[in-house]
Amino acid sequence: MKYDFNETILRKGYNSRKWDDVKELFGDDEILPMWIADMDFKVCPQIVEAITNRASHGVFGYATRSDSYYSALITWLEKRHSWKVKKDWITFSPGVLPALKLIIETYTKPGDKIICQPPVYPPIFETITESGRVLVENPLIYDEHKREYYMDIEDFSSKIDSSVKLFILCNPHNPIGKVWDKEDLIKIGEKCLANNVVVVSDEIHCDLVLPGFKHIPFATLSDKLANNSITCLSPSKTFNLAGLQTANVIIPNKELREKYINTLNSYYLAKTNTFGIVALEAAYKYGEEWLNELILYLKDNLEYLKNFINHNIPQIKVVEPESTYLVWLDCRELGLDEKQLETFMLKKVKIAMDEGYIFGVEGKGFERINIACSRRTLEMALNRLNNAVKNLTKTGVPN
Ligand SMILES: Cc1ncc(COP(=O)(O)O)c(C=O)c1O
Structure with missing residues (x-):
């Protein structure tokens, strides 16, 4: 090693x-x-080097995400996950949780329903309830003998209708560490599409997949499913950069994207941390x-x-x-x-x-x-x- x-x-x-x-x-x-x-x-070490170099410049005014930032991210996603992302699709958030909050505010109003799959990372349901939206739960099924969790697709289908506005998917799933398979993702994705439920895929853990498993980005399932999706990503888990507040929100659908960007700008949150930019670039280029x-x-x-x-x-x-x-x-x-x-x-x-x-x-x-x-x-x-x-x-x- x-x-x-x-x-x-x-x-x-x-x-x-x-x-x-x-x-x-x-x-x-x-x-x-x-x-x-x-x-x-x-x-x-290349991340430390990039941050140190940037720090030694000594000027820390407002920062911008350069072409090389985007190209590092795009190249990484294609290489690691066979996902071809266009630069236009990429928007920003200081973190995945702020992104979830912004997404909820953008596409839903108080009283609207949002579905998620417990047991799940608590802020996923907290962001829903704290925003005054109605939490719909589609619990995972636990097979005690196999010690494995499954999605309950039947229950999911029975709970999806036009009063549900968003589905927050956790892929890979925290806390159980499950990498969802293609068939299940397609089934729930199709169900959401048919009912105008936008799929928000939290893929923050996508790079930390253990040998023998393969992460499938939700947006790679088909063009029409991609068009109904919002993916939240960050190098923060993969490269241990959570203190640098740099995440990306990928939205292929122009109309959905413009709405998100409006909300992001309304809170003046589109500016990136200077060190977050160089760390992301070094991580995806050399990590x-x-x-x-x-x-x-x-x-x-x-x-x-x-x-x-x-x-x-x-x-x-x-x-x-x-x-x-x-x-x-x-x-x-x-x-x-x-x-x-x-x-x-x-x-x-x-x-x-x-x-x-x-x-x-x-x-x-x-x-x-x-x-x-x-x-x-x-x-x-x-x-x-x-x-x-x-x-x-x-x-x-x-x-
Ligand atoms: C599934 C999931 N989403 C989001 C987050 C938090 O992301 P951020 O720190 O970028 O807000 C975590 C952190 O553990 C997580 O596990």
């Missing part, structure tokens, strides 16, 4: 939400943060080798976690992800309700994961662990978990 993902990097003291806010969020500095979706790894190695390291971390848990803590079942560095753990056999489970993880295990229930009621009894950390950190977390579970019968249910 050319890049050393084993290096343990001290992140405390660098304004890190994950590391510096542990005490404030969880009440105890000893807690190991394994929750928020950013990585403990250094980015690829491929680093990313390929990162994916192998994440796969090894996943294997390590699976073996450790299967061998030592068989009460916890690992739902194996096909993508992302987030792993969904079925902890229901521990016999704790969701609040007891949360207290147990924080007070006894002393690791902070994302509680399953925040992803929707379907997530009760589950935990989402972030394994984008050095093996040492992962080992420490799993040892803490093992010891606490072994003691659970002795210490009893936490309050």
Whole structure:
């Protein structure tokens, strides 16, 4: 390996939400943060170099996205995902979540229905309800024996009608790490098209697909489905750049695109962060080798976690992800309700994961662990978990 993902990097003291806010969020500095979706790894050196070069220029006025920014993104999407994107289709957002908010505001009004598929990344349903729109849920089906999730296409079809305005798809899906297959995407896409429901595809995790799986951008399914789609993308998960506030919103349909741009401009949000621009460009131009190695390291971390848990803590079942560095753990056999489970993880295990229930009621009894950390950190977390579970019968249910 050319890049050393084993290096343990001290992140405390660098304004890190994950590391510096542990005490404030969880009440105890000893807690190991394994929750928020950013990585403990250094980015690829070409990104640091590009940012350093830009910083040494010393002038930081308003920035613009140059042709080379767009061409880096277009080339990346074609190479990694066989998606031919035209420059005109590309618009901007400071992040995927701001984009979701802007999209909801642009294409719907209070009282309109928006559909999504829990268990899912909580802000997806929060952006809907907090905007005064009506949340329609199409829960994923969990096959406990196979430990796999599926889309419930029948339920989806029964809930789609002309009162639904948007479908927010999460592809690959957070928290379960599923890479949706073409057939399912086509079925739900066709259903949406027939009912004038615009598909918003959150593809922020699209580059972090594990070996053996292939991400299918929703907009590559057909021209007519692309024309009814809005795709949100960012290098922030792939290249660990979440602090640089740079995302892209790809809208092939001119009419839809113009509406989005109007909303974006109305909030004066179209300007990009100077460092976000150079980081995106360097990442997509020079980051491929680093990313390929990162994916192998994440796969090894996943294997390590699976073996450790299967061998030592068989009460916890690992739902194996096909993508992302987030792993969904079925902890229901521990016999704790969701609040007891949360207290147990924080007070006894002393690791902070994302509680399953925040992803929707379907997530009760589950935990989402972030394994984008050095093996040492992962080992420490799993040892803490093992010891606490072994003691659970002795210490009893936490309050
Ligand atoms: C599916 C999904 N969408 C959006 C986001 C957040 O994106 P941003 O930081 O660009 O707003 C995350 C972060 O974890 C995510 O997992």
